[in-house]
Amino acid sequence: MNTSPSVPGAGRRTDGSSVRIGALVPLTRPGWVEAGRHLLAGLELAVRDVNDAGGITGRPLELVVRDTAADPRRAAAAVDELAGLGVAALAGEYHSVVARAAAARADALGLPFLCSSAVLDALTEQPTGRVARLAPAQSHGWRIYADFLLGAGHRRIAVAAEPSVYWAAGARILRDHLAPRGGGVTELDMRSLDPGAVCDELADKRATALLLLVGHPEPAVSVVKAVRRDRRLAGIMIGAPAGQPEFAEWAALLGGDGTAVPFLRYLPERLGPLGARVGAALRERLAEAPSFVAYEGYDTVAVLAEVLRSHGPDRARIAGSWPQVAVEGTRGPIRFSRTPGIGVWQWAWPPVQVVDRDPAEPARFRVLHTG
Missing domain, CATH: 3.40.50.2300 (Response regulator)
Incomplete structure (x- = not known):
């Protein structure tokens, strides 16, 4: 087109x-x-x-x-x-x-x-x-997201990741920021795991948070549905730092399952x-x-x-x-x-929020953290 x-x-x-x-x-x-x-x-x-x-x-x-x-x-x-x-x-x-x-x-x-x-x-x-x-820059926003995870008490974090320069960079930023502060990141390779196997890995690793570093709508939607329905994972937080829940399609496909999934957005x-x-x-x-x-x-x-x-x-x-x-x-x-580590002219920085959809009112966004 x-x-x-x-x-x-x-x-x-x-x-x-x-x-x-x-x-x-x-x-x-x-x-x-x-x-x-x-x-x-x-x-x-x-x-x-x-x-x-x-x-x-x-x-x-x-x-x-x-x-x-x-x-x-x-x-x-x-x-x-x-x-x-x-x-x-x-x-x-x-x-x-x-x-x-x-x-x-x-x-x-x-x-x-x-x-x-x-x-x-x-x-x-x-x-x-x-x-x-x-x-x-991804390193700026995703470090803010990592700080949110730490502030919410999450130290055992799993990432469901597909192969991509972008997803690999995100996982590395999270790992490098969390490790010195007592957090750990376990990577789940989505090339070899279906949603049920992801749930098994989460239960086995006793993860408290799962971050979706995967494409939308699939496999993100299927993973969310599987985790929400697994009784072993009732207390786990699902997160999507790349912003998948921002758009109406997410809410339409997941309904209540798509609420309380924190993501990054760039608004004051x-x-x-x-x-x-x-x-x-x-x-x-x-x-x-x-x-x-x-x-x-x-x-x-x-x-x-x-x-x-x-x-x-x-x-x-x-x-x-x-x-x-x-x-x-x-x-x-x-x-x-000019920002250190960034090779282009950069607006440093736009406002950054961590938000989610309110379970009581899915069309409403709650601001959970700012950076």
Whole structure:
């Protein structure tokens, strides 16, 4: 699926040719389609708001969307295509492994890339000035999650993990942070275990928490159902640091079984006036509560629009502007800096919460920990 939406809500003062931004979004399986839909909604709403305010010095802003379907090779090919179409910059992507492939190709082509949602620390193999990121690095967010586990009294933690650079990095971050503080991590290889065998391992290891480092909806949904129905595991906490319970599909598939599953999300406890206004517009556009991913999409375009107004559509000037960015985003002031261990320009840091769905009211989220 390749889409190039028309420019929504072009303001009265826009004229002439458009300024184009390329957007990478997972819109089909095996990509996380619901996350992609929220990301795209945020991107599109921000483009509409930019054009309603007069565009980029009188020129309409246009979003040229390409579906990555969670495929790194497809994403790299899309970067080549978008660069050839003359986009000024690249935006978006949710899946970390896909964003890494896109970042490598964009860097090689001299195309500035503002990554919206992917958190993998090693977004690029070598430091680069062309790539910036809004989402917090995985090491930052997952350490906060580990602190939450310790504060809740969990020391014997199991992770049900599939093979992936992203999941392996997450398990390593948890292990390195928990071990010096008296916690231990047991890894359950989901290539060889079905949900029933996972339950047996949890009972045998006397784990107090199981973290899902697996794909959604499967095998995550099947594992949750099996654990919830196993009487031996009545006291175990299920967690999903990658954020699977954020989206409505999780609640629809699991109902009450999907509540009380803590996950990471990147929102403040209270939105300011801009965040509240954008949230209301996103809710109308999505016909449901917007996730933090939708806000990430909006903030991505807000940053790029400000850069384009100040520096024009020249790619080299855009890439050189990251350290000068000062934009009021939906979740707070956005500035980029060089962060130790991170090879791209990084917003350090977006707000981070550990939340879950309230068992008494599954549509409501409870904030359990902030960092």
